[in-house]
Amino acid sequence: xxxxxxxxxxxxxxxxxxxxxxxxxxxxxxxxxxxxxxxxxxxxxxxxxxxxxxxxxxxxxxxxxxxxxxxxxxxxxxxxxxxxxxxxxxxxxxxxxxxxxxxxxxxxxxxxxxxxxxxxxxxxxxxxxxxxxxxxxxxxxxxxxxxxxxxxxxxxxxxxxxxxxxxxxxxxxxxxxxxxxxxxxxxxxxxxxxxxxxxxxxxxxxxxxxxxxxxxxxxxxxxxxxxxxxxxxxxxxxxxxxxxxxxxxxxxxxxxxxxxxxxxxxxxxxxxxxxx
Amino acid sequence: xxxxxxxxxxxxxxxxxxxxxxxxxxxxxxxxxxxxxxxxxxxxxxxxxxxxxxxxxxxxxxxxxxxxxxxxxxxxxxxxxxxxxxxxxxxxxxxxxxxxxxxxxxxxxxxxxxxxxxxxxxxxxxxxxxxxxxxxxxxxxxxxxxxxxxxxxxxxxxxxxxxxxxxxxxxxxxxxxxxxxxxxxxxxxxxxxxxxxxxxxxxxxxxxxxxxxxxxxxxxxxxxxxxxxxxxxxxxxxxxxxxxxxxxxxxxxxxxxxxxxxxxxxxxxxxxxxxx
Numbered sequence: 001x002x003x004x005x006x007x008x009x010x011x012x013x014x015x016x017x018x019x020x021x022x023x024x025x026x027x028x029x030x031x032x033x034x035x036x037x038x039x040x041x042x043x044x045x046x047x048x049x050x051x052x053x054x055x056x057x058x059x060x061x062x063x064x065x066x067x068x069x070x071x072x073x074x075x076x077x078x079x080x081x082x083x084x085x086x087x088x089x090x091x092x093x094x095x096x097x098x099x100x101x102x103x104x105x106x107x108x109x110x111x112x113x114x115x116x117x118x119x120x121x122x123x124x125x126x127x128x129x130x131x132x133x134x135x136x137x138x139x140x141x142x143x144x145x146x147x148x149x150x151x152x153x154x155x156x157x158x159x160x161x162x163x164x165x166x167x168x169x170x171x172x173x174x175x176x177x178x179x180x181x182x183x184x185x186x187x188x189x190x191x192x193x194x195x196x197x198x199x200x201x202x203x204x205x206x207x208x209x210x211x212x213x214x215x216x217x218x219x220x221x222x223x224x225x226x227x228x229x230x231x232x233x234x235x236x237x238x239x240x241x242x243x244x245x246x247x248x249x250x251x252x253x254x255x256x257x258x259x260x261x262x263x264x265x266x267x268x269x270x271x272x273x274x275x276x
Numbered sequence: 277x278x279x280x281x282x283x284x285x286x287x288x289x290x291x292x293x294x295x296x297x298x299x300x301x302x303x304x305x306x307x308x309x310x311x312x313x314x315x316x317x318x319x320x321x322x323x324x325x326x327x328x329x330x331x332x333x334x335x336x337x338x339x340x341x342x343x344x345x346x347x348x349x350x351x352x353x354x355x356x357x358x359x360x361x362x363x364x365x366x367x368x369x370x371x372x373x374x375x376x377x378x379x380x381x382x383x384x385x386x387x388x389x390x391x392x393x394x395x396x397x398x399x400x401x402x403x404x405x406x407x408x409x410x411x412x413x414x415x416x417x418x419x420x421x422x423x424x425x426x427x428x429x430x431x432x433x434x435x436x437x438x439x440x441x442x443x444x445x446x447x448x449x450x451x452x453x454x455x456x457x458x459x460x461x462x463x464x465x466x467x468x469x470x471x472x473x474x475x476x477x478x479x480x481x482x483x484x485x486x487x488x489x490x491x492x493x494x495x496x497x498x499x500x501x502x503x504x505x506x507x508x509x510x511x512x513x514x515x516x517x518x519x520x521x522x523x524x525x526x527x528x529x530x531x532x533x534x535x536x537x538x539x540x541x542x543x544x545x546x547x548x549x550x551x552x
Binding site (some may be wrong): 006007008009010011014015018019020023047051052054055057058074099100101103105108111112113116117139140143144147150151154155156157158159161167168190192193 | 282283284285286287288290291292294295296299323324326327328330331333334350375376377379381383384387388389390392393415416419420423426427430431432433434435437443444445466468469
């Protein structure tokens, strides 16, 4: 009976921690909630930690001291990430995804929480060690991807607006040449949206020539931000032309886009899979 | 020892289910993973179900039969929702949130995963019984809110574009008068983004006169969609003028906006709190 109570507590603790990922919870909170000694909670947590260890889906992080506690860090195993990206590449290579103008239709996948969740975990595990403080993206299609990444890392998100739509006080605007349209465009960010000198992770859905990524980099310089990483879901590798930015990370590569046949070829980035 | 194994399994099962909310997992998958009989897993699940019951943070739903299994439905308790909305209303009433033009600055909160997560759960619990099949929003600021709601309900999201930016094959456009600008604007949705005759839940961040919500309703009619619910985070109640739409649900109400004093007053919707 005593043992059963323990199991119940362990499940309840797991639920509390997983419902608030990345949030540090002091042990006293559990002790109060369950009416037990802190030492008992400590033992429960050790057991929970062990049980979570093998799944590859996430782990407990304990921080000792007066300001300490425990938090749940969601993760994805290398095996699951590889399998997921291969499957996603296959779906993006399906017939009928080529749009007029040579675009790849990805919106159905980019707005699907069951696809986004693992993508957020993959970006998070790739960039966690760079210790970003905020995830930055540009509207519109990159927003869900940036949000799930921010959620997996426990960070806020900042969204750059295209054009001059910012109505939020003074803003910084820069011009950039988007790879897809080859036209000069404007992107803006409200001054109050981002403090200066932040460590920034840039997330976007697609990179063609890298013009948008370069624009974001230049805009971030105006905020004295340190861009500690840039991640894109799909990178077009249709020409040998080098990109306008360096040091980014792409999960998938668009290798072929046959407009007349309506066929595309998307493959996982081999280098990235190795890094996982 | 045997008991400990059971507790470990219960934690691992909880983690697997919570990592894939709303996804039905067959019992055989657990039996294979843990090398135990299905009857043992059944007992584990009963115990897990009981442990989760009291938290109000989520529950297990079991579906029997050959195509059956178990899934985790994330939830928020009435008490937590009430406390959270009161706190959020306070933060929105802070000095310095009034922007030129009489707008309320909410972006910092709308892009913060720790704020979004409970909001998604609140919208989900309010609309789950309407059995929506897809969550619809309009760019840009409503996207994160719609996404967390979609995630909490296990549904895909669809984003309406403003203007005529749709490059995804044939699209449907309609004109609408936005309450904030009082100008005629255009919203568009690609034909392939939404199947016809879907049950649709509309989520947005702000409602002033209801012009955008009316526009979405009209656009949805073009897709023969059944709008089973409309939820907005903040509804402006600054005048006695009736809204252009009916039957929506708002979590918070903006009651006062004192431009000269830079003060606003936001309160939780009393009717909504009662319904929770």
